[in-house]
Amino acid sequence: MISKRVGRVVEIVDKSEGLDDIRVEINGDVQKAYNYSKMTGKVNVGDEIILNTTAVELSLGTGGYHFVIANLDNRESDLTLGGHIMKLRYTPFQVKVNSIEDHESEYHDVIEKFTSLEDMPVVVGTLHSMLTPFVASYKRNNPTKKLVYIMTDGAALPIYLSKNVDTLKNKGLIDDTITIGNAFGGDYECINIYTALITAKEILKADVVFVSMGPGIAGTGTKYGFTGIEQGAILDAVHKLSGNPIAIPRISFADKRERHFGISHHSITVFKEIVNVNVTIPVTSYDEDKLEVINKQINSNRLSEKHNIVYINNNNTKEDLEYFDLKVRSMGRNFEQDKEFFEAASAAAYYLVEVCDGSRRKDY
Template identity: 40%
Template sequence: MFEGYGVRMIRWRRGRVESVGRGWSGAVELGVEVDGASVRALAYPAMVGTPLVGDTVLLNTTALAMGLGTGGYALVVALPDRLPPDPPVVGGPGHMVKGRYTPTQVTMLGVDEQDSPHHAVLASDVTLDGMPVVVADLHSALPAILAGVRASRPDVRVAYVMTDGGALPLWFSRSVAQLGDLLAGTVTVGQAFGGDLEAVTLHTGLLAARHVLHADVAVVAQGPGNLGTGTPWGFSGVAVGEAVNAVSVLGGRAIGSLRISSGDARERHRGVSHHSLTAYGRVALAAADLPVPTPLPSSLAARVRDQLAELPERHRVVEVALDGLDEALRALPVKLSSMGRGLDEDRVYFEAAAVAGRHAAGLL
């Protein structure tokens, strides 16, 4: 066994709720006193109950201590003196366990399990019927993709299928809560949970988006908080390539939301990120449409062109005009942000996502 490669244990703290702050669908922010200091905490009421001022809370403070940007909260594990009531039904309906064999595993009814009213549909030989599916590396691309879809086709039903590469609870995403009626529904797949529908795999999640939520377009992306190591294969966005394969197997039309940046200081992410180049160039074995915003700044256009020329010929690079998309992006009900940069700090990143949405809408 290699020394130094073992599990780093959880940083546990006990605190007292000083204040209850803003809440959104499935989550609430708290101010908690811990060891004489006030810390920012997050609770998921469906898991731990509803915290009140004065409650004692058991916290996991690991992410807070690490200074993580996206996940920089102390997380409420339990209200030990005021536990929530047991679920009303013992033994069902619902036998799907997510966060499996962790202390906070959750059980819910899966859209694809036998007790589901949709089981028969998903057990039959259904396909995606050619549905366009936009796949993205980062969660932050979701609002911009929606802006691109709706700029062309405001009547289109769009479903979000959240994979488990980032945050597992969909409730962590303020963006999804704020997007509201712009989404026809959400599906959480793999170990992710908290969507309108739960599914075992990306495959059944996509089929549920099509045949249960009746989506015209689906967007596949991980939850907030991606993981990367600076190595060729060690990043959660590798799953983008596998998503392309799943879409193809199911008879859909895969569209890649390229991760393009002019604002990222890291060389491996400038122009087309190495994440996109690896996912589409080496992981995706099926074809995808790869929309590119046009026009690009002259300083960036040649670099992007040369990078995309290295991808396999099975992919289709499509130039998509930006007309009207700036207004659509600024009209969104959420603040656009990726890696701490907004629309004006890294415009091309959000434009690349928006043209992927516009292209998807144009295929309908």
């Protein structure tokens, strides 16, 4: 069930494409809320609004904000032109999009005639916070190459929620975005990962693709009960379409939960049991103690028998982020607090730079 409250807008803190960061008064208390302007329209200070307050009342980390359901002082909105594919289907918030696959799309025949990704590298992460370090390292070394981000519907559905994407696009580091499934708001809309990969290759002419869910992840502490398990099926899809599947392992030595120490149990489950094909897993050559933990996990789960484990000497992540004036945070921790996590994502970029591009340095 949805918990709803009536509030009044008292401040508009920030605006970006499709997202308003606002402050609302509810029963005398001023609280934070988000308004998706492309869904619920423009808001002004003083407007009376209906809010979804469910996540805040449950004290959730994922989705833990108020969201505007409707603006009682601005009840009208216009239907956008074109498109017949619905996302958030059969809900009060279903939205119409111009999907690449639509029979009226100018790209319909391109999808139909597709044959192969021709070994196009596709890097697949689990957490949205892997995006920024990967992009920073890749684009610093390949400023003229085209990088496309595919956002799945494993977490946040509107891409507007991601301030990372907004920042990276404004800096010219992400060239195009695609939203799939019930995720929406990308530069291009697709129904599933297969047509999104085809779009990236044939329409957007991508040199590399990064795939992950949007902000947030659902986890339950159980072996299979986490949305990041989608990584396995996505890697299989890349292989099926004759692409080059590359997986980012979730690695941390700052997470206090034992199941996420070293290589997270999420990654081990995906690599050991879910993905059906051989994939490349770049691993940063951390210091001796940390690498010993990781190697024990790799060996005890026999991951090297199934996958291509490649060790990368990567000491450049922080410098790459600072070069573009980018800040990172994951699970509340910044780079200094959890550098191994961010280096794991960056290592995938250096694998592409040093191995796939045929310019592997002698010290690697």
